[in-house]
Amino acid sequence: MPSEETEVVVVGAGQAGVAMSEHLGAQGVPHVVLERHRIAERWRSERWDSLVANGPAWHDRFPGLEFSGLDADAFVPKEQVAEYFTAYAEKIGAPVRCGVEVTSVRKQANRPGFRVETSEGSIDARFVVAATGPFQRPVIPPIVPDGAVPVQLHSSGYRNPGQLPPGAVLVVGAGSSGVQIADELRRAGRQVFLSVGPHDRPPREYRERDFCWWLGVLGRWDAQTPPQGAEHVTIAVSGARGGHTVDFRALAADGIELVGMTGSYDDGVLRFAPDLAGNIAQGDAKYLELLQAADEYVERNGLDLPEEPQAHVLGPDPRCVTDPRLELDLAAAGVTSIVWATGFAADYGWLEADTFDDKGRPQHRRGVSHEPGVYFVGLPWLSRRGSSFIWGVWHDARYIADHITTRRGYLAYDRADGIGTARTTQGN
Template sequence: MASEETEVVVVGAGQAGVAMSEHLGAEGIPHIVIERHRIAERWRTERWDSLVANGPAWHDRFPNLEFPDIAPDAFATKEQVAEYFVAYAEKIGAPVRCGVEVTSVRKHEGRAGFRVETSEGSIDARFVVAATGPFQRPVIPPIVPDGAVATQIHSSGYRNPEQLPEGAVLVVGAGSSGVQIADELRRAGRRVFLSVGPHDRPPREYRGRDFCWWLGVLGLWDLTTPPQGAAHVTIAVSGAHGGHTVDFRALADTGVELVGMTAAYDKGVLRFVPDLAANIAAGDEKYLALLRAADAYVERNGLDLPEEPQAHVLGPDPACVSDPRLELDLAEAGVTSIVWATGFAADYGWLDVDAFDENGRPDQRRGISREPGVYFLGLPWLSRRGSSFIWGVWHDARYIADHITTRRGYLAYGSN
């Protein structure tokens, strides 16, 4: 690919990049989508084998294409999600170039636009959309030194129980990934410890409706800023086994031992923060608050939805919560593996522009950065709570496309 020109370069061909391409194409804006691997690669190779989407197929999709051969209330497998985006890209004729890596983006000196350097040459673009999303660099806290156990991996590197050496497993992080991995390992006959931090725990389904529906009718998807202290709180919800509400008490009853947040390591012993009961209680309150809001909505609108009084009954705390373990001798417990379900950090080392704050985070509002012509897409809370979901990124992309269209109009004024 020799040096060329286009109006917009979109970096990344996951859900964000494909959504961006649809809206740019609808506006007739010339663009190129650059993807260093394959379309939706992270769904293919950076997730465990049994992963399914956390939202039902009727909800977790773009508006203009349904999932084929999947019931509306079912949960798509990771392979089905990846193929969905491939099909969507074909449907809209997205100009995706796979196997090409963007190595740098720099602003032109003395004129508008940017020079995009790639592994196959350079591209001059008036606008650049960073659609690489939030899952760029796996984060493993520097707590347990190398060699302390046989295996330490991030959840993005976990595939199945057979991948890990024989022995007990500590899973650190109790969001959707950590909970599902811990449950899978327990079902495979492993002894499992699950380190639980602050979390949100919505019901999978309540009164015959999925929690995605409840957040929609209650207007909670449209929250524009996270509640105090909740910007990075994980959501414990699962689409596995047909979808179910995550219940830490039930998980403990099956044999998973819950512990608090992982704090420190010294001479083979892990120490946990004495916060397990508080974390469980806070998650319970968020769960119950949503049930109460749903009940009020049903009554207010006269809906004929079956009551579920038993959903409000939580039951007693298991012993591991009421009398939590604060230390774990890894060798004594037979722990040979630690799976860190501890999230990701962004990596914009290739984007050499003035679009970041003093902490290196994108300085943007609804995806529009402080560097004119540079946009971010696919980030949590980009415009609202729903921005992290497949349907949410589609709407965020439309907003950015509208902004690019408007800016092109200003730049074109007087050029004829």
């Protein structure tokens, strides 16, 4: 027999789970939030020491609480982000249970709802929300065999330069994590190679406004699907050292050698694709397009924002781009460490539901899965471009809570006594 029953089990107490709890609580929906570690654990222990949020404090937060003791335009250190979500959970009275791992979720036989098995017993729930987010299983491509260099680790396992043995470092991946780690290593005196793939490279600030502001006023946070072919393109932007635009030319001028996408390995030699110049050019094109859109918006609306013509000047490509290295003998180059900033894969092995494609990816519409009663929150592009950001997760969770409340109304209907009301799901 189950130890208890509830309406909704939310799995995960990161930003998605806390947001979900706020909206369920506001609508009076009984629920529990199960977290196998601590609230916002990934911010605490699965990121490098110097990480800060990639959006400014005024933007990357929930509506109900500001970051204390910080300027609105500051970029919040990771520990303070974790403390923020802990404080938020306390503020809303979220029923979070830490140290409880969900081992399986199965559809009940011949009755509504699900059996949730946990490390502390079982729970019967009418609805289940997977709020474990996108950063579940670190991905290291099977390119370089174990032992080829002394250390290989994923960016989620990197903490600081002192963690790595003396020698040069290859960083694979040119999203926010890869460029920030490469920059930190170079500033610590390391020789660094940075493998650059396709990326989006927005300006950190333009005409005295952060890029988050520009995407807001230009309506781009509301894009519901990524551009064709850009579903998995990384965004290179940084809040480090007060925030700055990622400039690959500047990284090269500081001594980082840029190479193309990492391709294959054979007998101590790593080979790179001849795509570096093209990847840099595509990132530049996206950067310049946003500047042009911002300029047009300023002129159309008569805003008094200072012009910034120098931001449009990119400068010549460095030699490592015009004459790129296609092979790297790791031993000869003194490479002792490889940091793979190559993203994450979903891991829903605990969720036995008919809502995954052949690659294990959730099938859903705005977080409402193909399996009735199962929901997802916290995934990139869940409903729009802004879904990856803290504030976007909050709005996605509100939509899902509305959907659950509406469905509860239908399920509660009894023709004999007229109990039960249906609500219209609210958009956001």
